[in-house]
Amino acid sequence: MSTAAEHYERHLGPVYVWMTGGAEAGLRAGSAEIEALGLPAVRGAVVLDLGAGFGTHAIPLARRGARVTAIDSSAELLRTLTELCGDLPIRAVNDDLLAFQAHLVEAPSAILCMGDTITHLPNFGSVEELVERAAAHLAPDGVFVVSFRDYSVPLRGEQRFIPVRSDAARILTCFLEYDPEAVLVHDIIHERTSDGWDTRVSHYRKLRLSPERLTDCIQRNGFNVRREADMRGMVRLVAQRVLAAPSSSIAEERNGAGVT
Numbered sequence: 001m002s003t004a005a006e007h008y009e010r011h012l013g014p015v016y017v018w019m020t021g022g023a024e025a026g027l028r029a030g031s032a033e034i035e036a037l038g039l040p041a042v043r044g045a046v047v048l049d050l051g052a053g054f055g056t057h058a059i060p061l062a063r064r065g066a067r068v069t070a071i072d073s074s075a076e077l078l079r080t081l082t083e084l085c086g087d088l089p090i091r092a093v094n095d096d097l098l099a100f101q102a103h104l105v106e107a108p109s110a111i112l113c114m115g116d117t118i119t120h121l122p123n124f125g126s127v128e129e130l131v132e133r134a135a136a137h138l139a140p141d142g143v144f145v146v147s148f149r150d151y152s153v154p155l156r157g158e159q160r161f162i163p164v165r166s167d168a169a170r171i172l173t174c175f176l177e178y179d180p181e182a183v184l185v186h187d188i189i190h191e192r193t194s195d196g197w198d199t200r201v202s203h204y205r206k207l208r209l210s211p212e213r214l215t216d217c218i219q220r221n222g223f224n225v226r227r228e229a230d231m232r233g234m235v236r237l238v239a240q241r242v243l244a245a246p247s248s249s250i251a252e253e254r255n256g257a258g259v260t
């Protein structure tokens with residue numbers, strides 16, 4: 001089994017943009033997701049995109065005027081992001097997302113961890129660390145957004161074979177195997193060569209993170225959480241800080257906190 005970083009470096013990174021239907025389609029989808037989120041488009045706002053990939057969300061955010069720090073452990077995907085972003089105000093950082101605070105120059109108004117990135121963390125303890133650090137470093141009225149696949153209910157039998165994308169030259173199929181804490185994701189790539197088909201397989205581990213458990217963790221760190229379904233069939237949690245209120249209205253504020 002590979003680590004997530006190895007899997008992206010050796011296997012998925014080189015076909016990632018193709019997998020999403022090409023850069024233009026990927027950025028269009030990312031832009032629609034950013035619009036759906038309804039974040040205020042404040043020129044110069046600082047936004048942190050954790051596991052930014054090739055800029056699916058970072059580039060649309062920067063086009064709306066944000067200054068984005070895009071962190072990812074895949075040098076290859078960050079190279080593509082840098083090529084695509086031109087003069088947009090995006091700082092690409094090759095690091096582990098849990099080290100994000102080392103790259104902050106000011107408190108971000110939004111921290112995003114979208115597109116099933118959070119499930120790449122090794123265990124629930126790391127998820128808790130991420131949420132605690134987001135709570136500690138966000139601006140007072142900041143928003144924390146996470147979108148991820150809910151693998152808590154296992155697929156069975158042939159449902160576990162997922163055709164991701166195919167064209168005349170390449171086929172990508174995903175196969176899922178479950179253990180109690182994680183799902184083993186096997187990415188099977190067939191590529192046409194002059195001699196026929198070349199097949200490569202690699203697998204890595206993703207967390208089976210339940211939306212309820214993550215919601216509870218985010219709420220415990222002082223956020224109100226709104227739960228939505230995104231366009232890619234993922235769960236999206238939009239967490240807004242519970243603002244400090246005058247002592248007389250604290251009870252009222254607490255009553256308002258919760259999943260909507």
Ligand SMILES: C[S@@+](CC[C@H](N)C(=O)[O-])C[C@H]1O[C@@H](n2cnc3c(N)ncnc32)[C@H](O)[C@@H]1O
Binds near residue numbers: 004097098
């Ligand atoms: C499924 S992709 C999502 C990319 C992008 N956010 C999107 O929505 O299209 C997950 C990304 O997270 C990155 N990644 C996984 N684990 C990471 C970690 N611990 N630190 C930083 N990046 C990580 C991968 O390299 C990959 O680019």
